[in-house]
Amino acid sequence: MAGEKQDNVWPLPKFYFKVEVEGGMTASFQEVSGLDAEVDVYEYRHGDSKDFTKIKMPGLKKYSDVTLKKGHFTGDIQFFEWFSKNQLNTIERKGVTIKLLNEGGNPEIVWTLTNAFPKSVKSTDLNSGSSDAAIEQLVLAHEGLVIAKG
Template structure:
């Protein structure tokens, strides 16, 4: 029946989120991708090992670059301005938080990027035969990704 508690809950939808780029504040993005981290694998085998295979061990941790996409607006050039602040060895690195929100706008999950800075910015592609909005994207490099559930 409508209004009753569901016995087996559904997975969390991914369409309600917010992104905050340090001192730049909250920016409304359409899409976020690249929220993953992994370990390099080190393979080792001692010469006197009785097993004729290698042992696998975790090596250095690395995280993917984060891509954020948003619609372009006539009087908004904030992503290009942010990108142009990058100068050799003088960029102010930012803490970036990306939060997946519930229906009451409260964070359920939070991803935090440490020491992020823009490494690429792209304007929209154009096609006279499509009726789509103009979308720009920025790619952020960072030094670590942490995850927290609310």
């Protein structure tokens, strides 16, 4: 097929994105994963039903934990500081916004996490025989995920 007859609509690349954490926490992230939602399905059949099947109904929504990965930088311990603030019955929850950007730097799709807090922080592994960058990981638990157009 000739180039002029091909479709001019292409999927967005996934490498151009921005993460904003409420309260001014800033970082350039390498990877974001876990932007998933699902619903429990409940099955029910009442006793006088003439159908030999169950009715399926939606139940409670469930959201996956979201994992953020970024490089370690000199003096940067903001993930660990946020994680350290969480104690029993004292949780610092924040809104988190992830934006998939187009080539102009404008958001096309926006994921918003509600009441997010750090579930775990994982520092980099250390290896004297490697030249890889030091990467840290923050796993966020949250209470809701909203997906919207940019």
